[in-house]
Amino acid sequence: MLSEFQETLLQSVKAYQSTQLVKNKYENVLQHLDSGIMLFDSDGVLTFVNVQMARLLEIPRHSLIGCNLLQLLRHPHLSRFKKKKILRLYRETIFYRKKNHELVDEYGRYWLTTVTYGDQMDGDFLLSVKDVSDFxxxxxxxxxxxxxxxxxxxxxxxxxxxxxxxxxxxxxxxxxxxxxxxxxxxxxxxxxxxxxxxxxxxxxxxxxxxKPTAPQKTVMSITSLLKEVVLLTESEALMKGCEIHLKEADTVMNVSIDVKQIKQVLLNMIKNAMDAIEEVEGDHAGVIDIHVKPEGRYVNVTIRDNGNGMDKALLARLFDPFFTTKEKGTGLGLSVSYRIIKNHRGHIHVDSVKGAGTVFVIALPLVI
Ligand SMILES: Nc1ncnc2c1ncn2[C@@H]1O[C@H](COP(=O)(O)OP(=O)(O)O)[C@@H](O)[C@H]1O
Ligand SMILES: [Mg+2]
CATH class of the missing domain: 1.10.287 (Helix Hairpins)
Known part of the structure; x- marks a missing residue:
């Protein structure tokens, strides 16, 4: 038989164990929260840091516990960039008493930091950091x-x-x-x-x-439209010293398009290709290759030129309205083309190598 004392002791141990279990459980939850959490006690000593916060600071967690703010700032693993951010955060939230402060890390991500202290925290300071880049x-x-x-x-x-x-x-x-x-x-x-x-x-x-007008659609063969466009541009191309080769496919590929708009897109692209070929210095045999190929539910029209090509920076701005590198350009050709193709539920893909040439691929939905 257990004495009354032993009984009480056993119950206390059991109660302690169950609180410990609950504590561990909550601690585990806090540890793996996607927000970073840090808790300083009333003496300014760091008593809790979760995994995400340590990851953000890029410092091992165990070496943070027990530090005060000064020690944290002098931590050998803390980068200068982060040190500056922490000092700024300290000034904004503790000195100016702002509850929230937004900061951008060295990787360009946005973080919303919140500091909670006072009566509700029993003298502790809680700092939480949340990734708000998507918002x-x-x-x-x-x-x-x-x-x-x-x-x-x-x-x-x-x-x-x-x-x-x-x-x-x-x-x-x-x-x-x-x-x-x-x-x-x-x-x-x-x-x-x-x-x-x-x-x-x-x-x-x-x-x-x-104000893009809604496409007035008719069903027609993409190859016959291409033939027409090539006929329209051939003489100008010859004058500029380049050849246009159209490679037809055997199968009939019908598309439902606003003929005027798609013609405008193709003319824009071919004109750009001719301009790019003209840009190449010296005696240069310019070639514009056009071919059509079905790919799944789409038809791909590829326009390849051996013009001056583009670097990455230029490629990134290609479809921006008013972006042009030409003295007499409007910079609207491609942005208009992009919109027209999008209105037709298609897409444009471009690849280019500076000094070698460019490939534009226009994909349009096939009428099956
Ligand atoms: N095939 C191409 N080869 C090289 N650069 C091109 C090509 N197509 C477009 N570009 C570049 O993209 C820019 C924008 O083209 P675009 O929107 O048609 O306007 P614009 O022809 O009036 O300049 C051009 O100024 C040129 O620098
Ligand atoms: Mg153009």
């Missing part, structure tokens, strides 16, 4: 989209308004032309007219890109 990205994209939509509307209105005075100028220059010819200054009229036409082209392309 940040959504926020930034939404802001960017808003800005772009607004900018698009304003620019479309301005562009439209500019066309009217341009038309008037064009008309009056034509009326003045005979007088300029008399003065032997026909050249001036010619330059003014071509420049007005260029301005009109830019506005036309821009309005097209900011």
């Amino acid at each position: 940040k990205l959504i926020e930034q994209t939404a802001y960017q989209n808003d800005k772009l939509a607004m900018l698009g509307k304003i620019s479309a209105a301005i562009a439209h308004e500019i066309r009217n005075p341009l038309t008037a100028i064009r008309g009056f220059i034509q009326l003045l032309r005979p007088h300029l010819i008399q003065l032997g200054r026909d050249e001036y009229a010619r330059i003014i007219l071509t420049e007005i036409d260029r301005a009109n082209d830019i506005i036309y392309e821009f309005l097209n890109s900011s």
Whole structure:
């Protein structure tokens, strides 16, 4: 028989063991939380650090426990970058008493830090750090989209308004032309007219890109469209010293497209290829290879040139509206093409090697 004392002792041990179990369980949960957690006691000594926090600091966990803030800042494994961030965090949250502070780490990720102390913490200081990069990205994209939509509307209105005075100028220059010819200054009229036409082209392309009309679709063979486009561009290509080879496929591949829009895309691409070939210095036999191939539910139209090619930086900005490397370029060709192809539920892929050439692949859904 157990004495009353032993009975009480046994119960206390059991109670202790079960609290210990619960404690271990919660500690385990805290350890593996995806947020970083750090707890300082009222003497400023670090009593708890979870796995994520140690990972963030890039310091082994066991060497952190027992440190105070000063020791942490002097820790041999702590990078200068992190030290600066911690000092900033300390200033913002303890000195200026801000509850939250946002910081960006050296890998470009955003972290929201929260400090909790006071009565609710029994004198302890709790620091938690949460990865908010994904929210940040959504926020930034939404802001960017808003800005772009607004900018698009304003620019479309301005562009439209500019066309009217341009038309008037064009008309009056034509009326003045005979007088300029008399003065032997026909050249001036010619330059003014071509420049007005260029301005009109830019506005036309821009309005097209900011207000893409819904595609007026017809079903047709992609090969016959390509043949037509090649016919349209061949003479210009020959003049620029390059050849266009169209390799047809045996099978009939039908696509449901807005013929005018897809023609515009193909002309843009071929024109770009010709420009790229012209850029190559010296005697250069330019070749533009075009071929079509079915791939699953899509047809791939490949346009390959041996022009000057592009580096990574240029490739990254290729589809940006108004991005151009050409003196007389508008920088709208590819951004408009991208939008047209997207409206057709297709996609554009591009690959390029600086100094060697470029390949554009346009994938369009097949009509089966
Ligand atoms: N096939 C190509 N080879 C090399 N560079 C190209 C090619 N296609 C496009 N580019 C680059 O992309 C830029 C943007 O093209 P685009 O949107 O058609 O505008 P633009 O032709 O008016 O400059 C060009 O200025 C050029 O630098
Ligand atoms: Mg172009």
